[in-house]
Amino acid sequence: MFQKRGFLVKESIGSAIIPVVRKNGADGEVKVKWRTIDKSALNGRDFEGGEGVLVFKHTEIEQNIMIPIIDDMTPEKDEHFEIELFDPEGGAKIGQINRTAVTITNDDDFNNVLSNMMQMTNANIHAMQVHHETYLGQIKDALNVNGGDIENATGMDYVLHFLTFGWKVIFALIPPPSICGGWLCFFVSLGAIGLLTAIVGDLAAIFGCLVHLDDAVTAITFVALGTSLPDTFASRAAATQEKYADNAVGNVTGSNSVNVFLGLGLPWLIASVYHLVNGTTFRVQAGSLGFSVGLFTGLSILTIGLLIARRTLAIFGKAELGGPTIPKYASGIFMIILWLIYVLVSSFQAYGHI
Template sequence: MLAGYIIPWMLVLFWVFSGVALGAEVFMTSIEVITSKEKVRNVVIDGKAKKFHTRVWNPTVANLTLMALGSSAPEILLSIVEILKENFHAGELGPSTIVGSAAFNLMVITAVCLICLPEGEVRRIEQLSVFLTTSFYSVMAYVWVLIIVVVWTPEVITVTEGVLTIVFLVLLIIQAYMTDRYFTKSKLAQEYVTVVTDAGEVVDPEFAAKTLDDARTSGIVEPGTDTGRLASFLKPQSRAHYRRNVIKSMKSPRAPSTSVTSEADHAQAMADISKATAESMKATFSFRDPKADPEPDPEAAAAAPSPKATSTRFSRRSSSKSSPGLGEKSVTRVRPDAASVNGVICFKDEVVSVLESVGSVTLHVERRGGSEGEVQVAYTTKEQTATADADYVSQSGTLTFAPGEVEKQITIEIIDDDMYEKDEEFTVVLTEPTGGAVFDHKTDGESNAAICTVIIVNDDEATGKLGEVLAYVNMLNLDNLRLARANWGTQLREAVDIGEGASLFECILFVLMVPWRLLFALVPPPALWGGWPCFAASLMGIGFQVVLINDFASQMGCQMYIKKPVTAITFVALGTSLPDTFASMQAAREDKSADNSIGNVTGSNSVNVFFGLGLPWAMAAIYWKLVGADDEWKARYPTFVDEYPNGAFVVYSADLGFSVVVFTCCAITTLSVILVRRYWGDPPGELGGNRRHAFMHAGFLVSLWLLYITLSVLSTEKMITTF
């Protein structure tokens, strides 16, 4: 009879968690749009005025603010919603869910990432200084909770304590930014990689890195060879990218596979290629003083004659030297001996202006300083103030330069809408050069890309003063509004369209998810106004779902005769953390570093406390400070009336305090295991390596999580004595 009540509630709760995962996809998409926003800097290089596009958001700041909010939105909103529903009295679900989710994230997700890599593959945290900073704050955050709940003003949160909790988040963001900006010194910071075959043949560094990585994985070369992580380290994906991909794969179980061979056949083929290539290839690492080996002048390199291939070596490094006039840290530099043979890829003109009625614009891409061998470069258009598919036709592809070929063209269609607008612009970005080609660090994009800005000059006449005024209001981009309306309609149609070939089971799942699909189809498209309307609307949608989680979890706990804190640290914490688990697994497999998979967990856990507890607790403390104690408050907290006659925000410490103590001990142990693996692993690295050791460490971390759950449950059920 009991199961007849419990199972339906569990299914309903699972249904809501599935909806939260769907909302998280929309939310993460808006965050990616927001954090990809660029700003333009006008600089003078060699007497010429140039435009440089740089990201507005620092990656570390984005991870600790919007990204952390995106991955932890259910837990944070649950804490806030519970305070509001309880009329500014402390609840039990919110704080316990935050602590329980932190335990699952740190211990279980790390354990899963340890064992998800193939035999021999290793992932290391590249931004170690940032990781250590967030790790310190993640432990300190829970120690701080213990101080304000148990020690400072026992079982009462004052306004000062609530505000200080939020201030710690600001300090964390500032310190992490300063660490990332000025003190991060990756192993790649002054590392040159030269790749040349025994016969003197030059090999593309990215191809060599991948080949040597495959060879290392197959046991052909020494496991300590670290070249495999060079290429992908230069342009890592964001955590939002992996979270969104996981939800997409959950929504599309029938996605076709592009593989035409079995995994075993592919692995064997790669092993054969790696063995053949690695035997004729050698990679040397040397550390040099950048002052003694200054950066080359790309223009001089371009004008220099091409030497013979037998004397050529590829070298790649990451330098902290700033580009002229920018003050920005450049990610990669390439020495001139590589560029002189295979060429510097750049646009003939970095800024091109065309009339809106021109029909199309042709951009010229040049290969300067050398033309030996075949090289390729990817290109794509990117919105700035112009709107894709409303002002111009978006386009992407690959340019292939044959040996001796020095110029390619990209033609982009310009759309004439016959409406008066201000001048708008978009960019065309070249990335991912192969075959040894490089970019000019004195052009827009520096050494990471080549960027051309296309300005669409309006040649329509205003139909009236009102149209002219509206055209010059930045927020009223008429093309953006028209495209958003079209995308909105597409979202609604796709929300109720299951497509063809769906099985009966898939049809049932689709019907169950239709309410959530419709809810988030009503959210404004991410492209509208920089993603902020989508951000706010999807956050409200998740907030509505959190209200349901609060009610359903409480009802399920009642049916199972378990208390709210136990429900929070088990079912609720597990449900809110599962999407992050799969996202971290994907990041561990696809990235060549561990930053996105486990490096961001500590930052997210810190934000959960400083914002997820700090904000609602500060709100409640301020409320009771202003309102004062009423009869209901005095009846609810009779033991606090004498000490706090004017009222206060009360948070009982028994279960929460003990849970925090246990978590803190387990967290310190988990972080110690991670660091031990980094320096004394087999081979050294936080993730992967020796499978036997990885499974042993993963099992130990999972046992820590089970220990935390067990002790917390025993404390809540009064089976053990706590403070």
């Protein structure tokens, strides 16, 4: 049996030592199994538990269970787990106290003003995590409007939930970040995004065939829009939430860098190795690529000039994003016009009019 029904340990203790005693005799060797039971403290997050076996040698009356405590340096309220004794061997029996509770408290040496505030509001930092520890949590959020927070859900939340329900359920099947340190989630997510991109590309190509659009025109319109609209919303969120424009503009340049360097480099590497092994020549005709890149470069210079002007001129409020109302909308319209020029001129060239 355990010495007492409860133990109090600090989060920074390292390992909790829980004594198990043998009473009413010490002759012979006996064994007893033990296991941890998750409560508000979870195995792998707050402590390293599991199962084990205690062996009491002849004349031995006390053994210790050592449970490593994980110190995440995060202020949070007290949490607890339980340890249970079961399945004794060697003629022994389980005593009256067969289960004990281990309460993990914040170490006063690491507390600060924030932790005291959180304790006063009875908040648990793990309840505010963006990701989930289990598949069940992800699927529940995907099935519910606004992740289950119905009280704060707006009408638009219900509309978006209806429109994206299928995608939410599909991507809820991706492994949670808690598995394998997040690496499994990372690689499976990359694979899912690649598969989705392939589907979007094929659907756009089929649509282009149906309406008799040239492949080059389909690529710079429907395919480009389908892959870039998520970047648009991400840049908008970064622009409204950040003090500087770095994240908003950097998100776009970073995304395009991945598209050009990795999105082209990796397929070309695979194709080159394939043709090398088979003794064939890997050759892709440039087509209108030179014209499109030259046109894009010229329009990009105009865009960069606009950003420089917005940064330096008082009329723009010396802000690359936002600023006074009229210059702000004028800058947006100017960039949209540049995009339309690129699409129209590239389309005319693809159809032989230029």
